[in-house]
Amino acid sequence: MMLLIKGGTLVTHEESRKADLLCDNGKIIQIGADLSAPDAEVIDATGKLIMPGGIDPHTHMQLPFMGTVAKDDFASGTAAALAGGTTTIIDFVIPSPQQSLLEAYQQWRDWSEKAHANYSFHVAITWWDDSVAKEMTTLVKEHGVNSFKHFMAYKNAIMATDDILVASFTQCLELGAVPTVHAENGELVFHLQQKMLQKGMNGPEAHPLSRPSSVEGEAANRAISIAKTLGAPIYLVHVSTEEAADAIRYAKDHGQTVFGEVLAGHLVVDDSVYQNTDWETAAAHVMSPPFRPKHHQDALWKAVQAGTLQTTATDHCAFCTEQKAMGKEDFTKIPNGTAGVEERLMVLWDKGVNSGKITANEFVALTSTNTAKIFNLYPQKGSIREGADADLVIWDPEQSKTLSAKSHWSNIEHSIFEGMTVSGVPVTTICNGKVAFDNGKLLAEQGDGQYVKRAPYAPFYQALEKRLSLAEPKPVDRN
Numbered sequence: 001m002m003l004l005i006k007g008g009t010l011v012t013h014e015e016s017r018k019a020d021l022l023c024d025n026g027k028i029i030q031i032g033a034d035l036s037a038p039d040a041e042v043i044d045a046t047g048k049l050i051m052p053g054g055i056d057p058h059t060h061m062q063l064p065f066m067g068t069v070a071k072d073d074f075a076s077g078t079a080a081a082l083a084g085g086t087t088t089i090i091d092f093v094i095p096s097p098q099q100s101l102l103e104a105y106q107q108w109r110d111w112s113e114k115a116h117a118n119y120s121f122h123v124a125i126t127w128w129d130d131s132v133a134k135e136m137t138t139l140v141k142e143h144g145v146n147s148f149k150h151f152m153a154y155k156n157a158i159m160a161t162d163d164i165l166v167a168s169f170t171q172c173l174e175l176g177a178v179p180t181v182h183a184e185n186g187e188l189v190f191h192l193q194q195k196m197l198q199k200g201m202n203g204p205e206a207h208p209l210s211r212p213s214s215v216e217g218e219a220a221n222r223a224i225s226i227a228k229t230l231g232a233p234i235y236l237v238h239v240s241t242e243e244a245a246d247a248i249r250y251a252k253d254h255g256q257t258v259f260g261e262v263l264a265g266h267l268v269v270d271d272s273v274y275q276n277t278d279w280e281t282a283a284a285h286v287m288s289p290p291f292r293p294k295h296h297q298d299a300l301w302k303a304v305q306a307g308t309l310q311t312t313a314t315d316h317c318a319f320c321t322e323q324k325a326m327g328k329e330d331f332t333k334i335p336n337g338t339a340g341v342e343e344r345l346m347v348l349w350d351k352g353v354n355s356g357k358i359t360a361n362e363f364v365a366l367t368s369t370n371t372a373k374i375f376n377l378y379p380q381k382g383s384i385r386e387g388a389d390a391d392l393v394i395w396d397p398e399q400s401k402t403l404s405a406k407s408h409w410s411n412i413e414h415s416i417f418e419g420m421t422v423s424g425v426p427v428t429t430i431c432n433g434k435v436a437f438d439n440g441k442l443l444a445e446q447g448d449g450q451y452v453k454r455a456p457y458a459p460f461y462q463a464l465e466k467r468l469s470l471a472e473p474k475p476v477d478r479n
């Protein structure tokens with residue numbers, strides 16, 4: 001059925017203007033003044049903003065992790081996404097060490113069939129041999145994967161050591177895929193965790209002490225240096241410290257292709273949460289990297305404003321109170337993860353746009369367009385133009401809401417944004433040309449979400465190739 005949205009203001013990463021919008025067959029087919037279509041379902045968007053649906057480049061639905069499985073699966077997690085105006089998530093396939101990448105990818109594709117919203121996958125490189133390189137090629141050429149993830153932390157589990165980073169970044173460069181990193185020095189984390197436990201520090205307050213900002217700074221600098229040496233681009237997920245943001249800014253200033261992502265949580269929550277005298281509340285905030293002392297928030301906002309960090313995400317990885325209790329006697333066993341896929345846009349609008357830190361157009365860039373560009377979904381997604389996918393959010397900048405686990409769609413009993421009142425909320429979310437969420441009601445069905453293939457991103461690879469060929473070493477002619 002056709003969908004006609006009338007009377008609203010279109011807000012994209014480049015402009016804001018009043019226009020009607022007609023969608024059919026999952027696509028935007030016409031944009032203009034006073035459009036009419038007799039058979040269409042009409043939405044009155046007077047006084048509202050119409051923006052590209054959010055794209056969350058970092059979620060973990062149904063992730064098997066630290067001895068349990070994340071509570072939000074692809075059904076509940078994408079329902080929460082739609083409730084918050086996000087129409088596409090990029091989740092992570094994380095093969096166990098020695099597991100075939102293709103086998104793990106197929107497992108995640110099976111799990112994600114029940115998604116209400118669109119989804120795509122990064123694939124993690126957790127081990128290395130020639131078969132991994134071969135399967136990366138198959139994933140890029142046949143399955144629409146154009147990014148690979150490397151955990152520099154989680155020693156004795158999924159940690160990618162330097163030899164793996166070098167081999168995998170080299171293969172990414174060959175394939176035109178983007179290497180991404182979780183930048184924390186896993187050796188230091190392991191060492192500091194043991195030290196904390198030896199001191200009798202076994203509660204959640206020890207978690208941030210085992211992962212200080214220098215642990216992230218070291219790994220960020222190392223990953224960026226490795227990428228620089230190989231001539232590969234690099235994307236740092238969940239940048240949470242001034243040190244890592246500085247490393248990205250320095251590299252960009254020196255001509256390197258580096259991208260940085262920041263989580264809504266890291267922008268607004270600080271490390272005082274780990275001092276909460278209620279164990280469950282403190283443990284509910286255990287995620288990695290941890291929430292940081294407040295001055296990092298200021299540095300992150302400045303990095304967002306300066307363009308050092310281009311994307312916002314959530315790392316949505318929901319563990320309930322019972323699961324968190326696995327670490328009651330030992331903080332290193334608390335499953336790492338928090339939710340946020342529903343709240344990201346509202347938090348960023350309220351703390352970013354309402355406070356004057358960013359414009360509405362920059363909000364669109366940060367929540368949708370930049371991710372679409374980096375991971376090669378643009379302009380199909382992340383834009384409002386004829387021919388683009390009809391993934392949209394209708395936003396009421398005047399409406400307020402108090403965020404709470406009591407009313408969120410995630411399957412867990414706590415929220416890192418508990419009690420925060422935000423102004424500016426999504427009222428209707430349109431996914432693949434259909435109203436998927438409207439005024440508190442989920443209308444999408446399980447399976448409505450579509451798998452989104454992503455081709456390798458030619459433009460920045462072409463630029464890199466040119467740069468690399470200019471820098472080709474030449475032997476000295478001694479004749």
Ligand code: DUC
Nearest residue numbers: 182287288317336337
């Ligand atoms: N950090 C988390 O908090 N959860 C999942 C994985 C990660 O890196």
Ligand code: ZN
Nearest residue numbers: 182238288289
């Ligand atoms: Zn991570």
Ligand code: ZN
Nearest residue numbers: 058059060315
């Ligand atoms: Zn993550």
